[in-house]
Amino acid sequence: MSRAPLSVSAIQDLLDHCLEVEFSFIKTETPARHLARLPRADQDFILAWVKRLASTHIQLAYQFIERTISVLSALDKGIIEAWAVHAMDIYDRFGLRPALIVIQEVDDFMRQARERKQGTVLAQHARVLLHFLHGLSGRELKLEEGAQAYTDTESVFLPAVISTLETPAENFRIYKVMAAYFWAQNWFGTFRAPLMEFVTQQARPEEFQARFHRLETLRLEACLRRHLPGLYRDMQGVAQALGTAPLPLAWQEAASAVAQPGVDVYAVLRICAAQADRLPPCPPAFYQGAFSLEQVARVQAARLAQEKARFRHALYKLQSELARETAPPLVADAPEFRKQIPEPGAGEQLETMEITVDDKPVPVPENVKKLMTSIIQDLGDLPDEYLVPAGPGEYDPALLGEDAIDPDEVWRGTYHEEGAFLYDEWDYQRQHYHKNWCAVREKTLEPTYDGFVTTTLHKYHGVIKHLRRTFEALRDEDRLLKRQFYGDDVDIDALVEALADTHDGGEMSERLFTRMHRTERNIAVCLMVDMSGSTKGWINLAEREALILLAETLETLGDQYAIYGFSGMARKRCEIYKIKGFDEPYNELVRGRISAVEPKDYTRMGFAIRHLTQVLRAVEARTRILITLSDGKPDDYDSYRGRYGIEDTRRALIEARYAGIHPYCVTIDQEGRDYLPYMYGPAAFNVIDDVAKLPLKISDIYRRLTL
């Protein structure tokens, strides 16, 4: 039964409410009249999306009604949904104006959607292509989306979508060929020559560059043909599918000249300069993309300086290690490093070099080997000045760039997301994720040594003793299983009985052995401690005491555990404080960090759950548990409060459960019973009536949880 369409006034009421007409002064009458003409199903569909969009921005929702009515008949509802979600994502990333453009230019979106359908989207294949690039060897290139296809010698830039050929599989082949080609530029030394200088010296630089680009592509094509014959076939296949014309006659001689093995980039430059007049402009190969010589020169120069410093520093470290291993020589002579090419190879193949001291090869760590490959890739050789170790004071430490970014440092400048983990966040009104919404940084808490631990241990020493006794019973233990078919020892009791049975004429039992059986707990537990401002005072004290007692308990049990604190202020400043990692022992330092747990900002919970889910997933254990210690509802400075916060937290917990993690919540919020069942499920939380009892109860809760 189809329901009657809504009337103009009913729609207008709804829109007035959604679009907050009281404040926004949007005129809803015209759209309402348009909407009223549609069948009820369409009305419901549009109104539902208007509501979701309005939760992001009212203007967006308003524009959406206008546009969607006009395109509704022509478009599939799935596409309209995708369009709306895309607009919201754009709003999240770039703000209102670009999002409005997405809404207004629906035709553009449709065209792109169609392209995406038949074409191949880089984002979908980025991981495959990246593995492919890394597999090809050499410097580990990054893969990025770019308006043009090119490489800057650190990254390979490829277009976002390729829809030149008809099927996604064929278009993927173009990606593959392009990726391999840009790898070849790096591997076969296109940028070993100072191309910028060469090109600018020419009378007609642009013409020269185009000619050189085409010729160099021919050289690389020949290299690829020799080294990756399968890929070369792909190349030919795509070229044929594209209907590429054969090389002009004038070019063929030059092509066969550069295709010889052993021809390097300098030879190509020479040919290019010599035959300037004989080579008319030639259409580019479909995969050759662009040259970005300026960018290459810049990136290369920066890397060369950096790698030289790093390499010489690494040699210095190697030198001091060697000095330590061997007895001090009579003459205080530092070992002299030399390079050696074990066996000369085919010329264009990169040599694997060995570092030698006194003609004996020195074992080189993996990272230094990578450095060496990268240097040889840039220079075609390991110059002698690289082989001089550089001790302190002989290089610019900034060039080493080894220090990870200090999480605090990031806040000195403007907001940026460098070095942060990015997590999605669920918007229940939008019924969709905000992509990469929370910038999460993991910090390590500075320990405080203030006697808190000693006081606590003293205060609860009776309890701790009791806890140890109860928990020791739960420890991993070898239990002796009797009357087994198979085992390490004969079960004498069983044997005596069996012999008696045989004497009586009965059948002899076969269960005559004892076997040690180990009951493994194999549990990893991660504690997520609320460090929001509201925990100030008693609650914080109780939390810290609880952590100390629980840690003592867990040490007795032998379970793997980690402790993390969380707090945040708005989505760009989500902070996770590491108190104890899974791989850290429970020592003075960890106890000092527990003492240092202090109230910070707000309670944004989703990101913490998502981050710790990742942490837990990396641990090997049969059972993984995430226990939250909290004092109230999720709540943050921005819109993360009320239903939004609860819904996002719930979503994060669902994700955690999908990842095979059991979440549990211990709270002191007396109203917890109202919202915790919705977030954690009916049996996965515990509300503690009295803050002071938290330390006493927590171990007991844990015992019941893991038994």
Add this chain to the structure above:
Amino acid sequence: MPGHTLKTEEYFITKEPYFQPVGEEVQVFEAAYRQQLPVLLKGPTGCGKTRFMEYMAWRLKRPLITVSCHDDLTASDLVGRFLIKGGETLWVDGPLTRAVRNGAICYLDEIVEARKDTTVVIHPLADDRRVLPMDKLGELVEAPPEFCLALSYNPGYQSVLKDLKQSTRQRFIALEFAYPVPELEVTIVVQETGVAPEQAAHLVKFANMTRNLKGNGLDEGASTRLLVHAAKLIRGGISPVTACHTAITQALTDDAEMLTAVNELSSSLF
């Protein structure tokens, strides 16, 4: 034809196994053997540790008793246990005891997989005492000079649980095994399978591509053993791309994207 059954201590290797030394491992092992020192073989899977042991057993003309350790392997499995036969208990030697009694080479493959209590019986055998205590019998077996203990261990599994204890590792001479250099690996593949050298060279190149991906999505690159498998398939008339896919790629990973990427690499090569 039914399989030939023999006792483990009678298993002498009579035909020379193919082994291509990379460094001085053969000399070192022989010296250690003469000096009655136990040996620890370190290295990734499939790089020739077991083959090396076979080769040394052949060279030294001693029986080789190999025990593949698993996480349920206990000390009794190595030393021996009482069984019941016709109402009486009967002691049966485990492989380690048999090796000690017969002066064989005992090779404990992937020792870290075994239970921790196994190390207790290894320790007295691995230092200058060279005895095997058998608590249940109240006996002690002295190892003859021909007896040799060798362990293998893959340091690549960086799990805390699967690490060899210092007290164990510091009793052994350690030999490190790595994948051979490309030229050598080509020779090995050709020798083992009779595949054409160009094919072998391509296979080795492919293996090195997967080794580049180690730590970047793969836990381990393709081992020499996998190359040999692939080469055998190629010899059996399977196309190189299919051979690489079934013998190497599928053996390395289950990750769908990784599978695609590695397949793209192999199809680029052949």
